[in-house]
Amino acid sequence: MLGSYIYLAIALLPVFYLMYYIYKHDVHEKEPSKLLLHLFLLGILSALPAILLESVGEVLIAWMNVSPAFYPVVVATMVGLVEEGCKLFFLYRRSWNDPNFNYRYDGIVYAVFVSLGFAAIENVMYVFQYGLVTGFMRAILAVPAHMGFAVVMGTFYGRAKLAHIRGDQKEKKANLILAYCAPVFLHAFYDACAISENTVAFYLFVVFVIAMYFIIYRLIKQEARTDKSLY
Secondary structure, three states: OHHHHHHHHHHHHHHHHHHHHHHHOOOOOOOOHHHHHHHHHHHHHHHHHHHHHHHHHHHHHHHHOOOOOOHHHHHHHHHHHHHHHHHHHHHHHHHOOOOOOOEOOHHHHHHHHHHHHHHHHHHHHHHHHHOHHHHHHHHHOHHHHHHHHHHHHHHHHHHHHHHHHHOOHHHHHHHHHHHHHHHHHHHHHHHHHHHOOOHHHHHHHHHHHHHHHHHHHHHHHHHHHOOOEOO
């Protein structure tokens, strides 16, 4: 029993810490705890359709008989498309018309809570299946990566909402497309480097992770500092 609690702590503590980190930067108006809980739970729920769609994707990729040289890229792209798509779907359904969505930075908060809900259930499954070492590695790599993808998604999502309020449908559509495509690209690049078994991919992965963490940290600070009301 104690061992199970330790496994859960290793899996969930980095998730809760990063949610708190994003939440504390929401300086103008804190979001209701009920809304944030809903988004977190929907992030957990989003893992179910993602698992189903990825299973279908893996069958299709096997049927396509992809060359081993391109296999990591194809698989990583499929995973990025599916997982970020599922997150964005639940994010949009729950938060777009919510009256609490009244500041641009709120888009980041909402996206991160959905994404870290997804990361939480994924982390629990990985830690219980593969052990504490995997948990520690995911705490410094996979979980912050999910947050990073979500910060990018939420940045464009908040801009899309602002464009919608202003009546600029063209800018709204462009930002919603970027809210999906930008995190898909980051997610796919991250996964492709992580699963490729060669030295170049390893060094690309290290450089990418360091650069992304630095950029995401700066982006959070900038978006919080320049946050503005949507109305």
